[in-house]
Amino acid sequence: MDRSTNQQYLAEDMQRLDEMLARVTKSDETLSRYLTSGGDMQLLNLACGACNEAGTLANFFGRFNKKSADNRKLKFVGLDIRAREIADAAARFRGNLNAEFEFLRGDATKLHDHQQLPSEFDVVFVRHQNLWNGKSDWEKIYHKALEKLSPNGRLIITSYFDREHQQALEVIKEQGGELVVTEANEMSRELPTPGKFVDRHVAILKRQSSL
Secondary structure: OOHHHHHHHHHHHHHHHHHHHHHHHHOOHHHHHHHHHOOOEEEEEEOOOOOOOHHHHHHHHHOOOOOOOOOOOEEEEEEEOOHHHHHHHHHHOOOOOOEEEEEEEOOHHHHHHOOOOOOOEEEEEEOOOOOOOOHHHHHHHHHHHHHOEEEEEEEEEEEOOHHHHHHHHHHHHHOOEEEEEEEEOOOOOEOOOOOOEOOOEEEEEEEOOOO
16 A cells, blocks of 8 residues: 555544544533533543544544633643654654643553553543453553543543454443443444454443442
8 A cells, every 4th residue: 555545544534533533422421511611631542553543632622612712721642562653653743733742652551650641531542442462451451541530531442343342342341431332433444354444433431430
């Protein structure tokens, strides 16, 4: 695939992700109310790789308070264990999209080791979670993600595969999460691997009140 084709695919994928986020957040009354309140927001993107979605997320969550001269201030933190990808993300995304960006190299299973992280986040986002690639690690990631949520915070995930998405929802519930809404993206782009699609499913979850 040449560079121009890849960029076209990426742009189309990001547009569809934006549309899916708009759909699922409308089904979450608490999140919708918060987004339109115009308050500041802190967003953590876990296992983000080169974080192609950073601009889309910053634009989506930063555009709800346009009536005020001082728009929502969005603190965006991306974290991934791979140094090269994190360096690439840091070079591409800076504070020019209604957001302050910070990209950290780190292990998402050990968020407590990252003292520079805020104590809580309004949204924790995981794009294309890979439960199939190490269930025990992802159990830890989901648990840590839920721990990092503010009282009304939300964990938002997307998945490549139908079955893996359902498995991820089950595991997150076991770790103390509660499903708010999940939707399939019928317009998702099919990839060469059978049954694999870009952002095939998007789900919003919250922390169980007992946690």
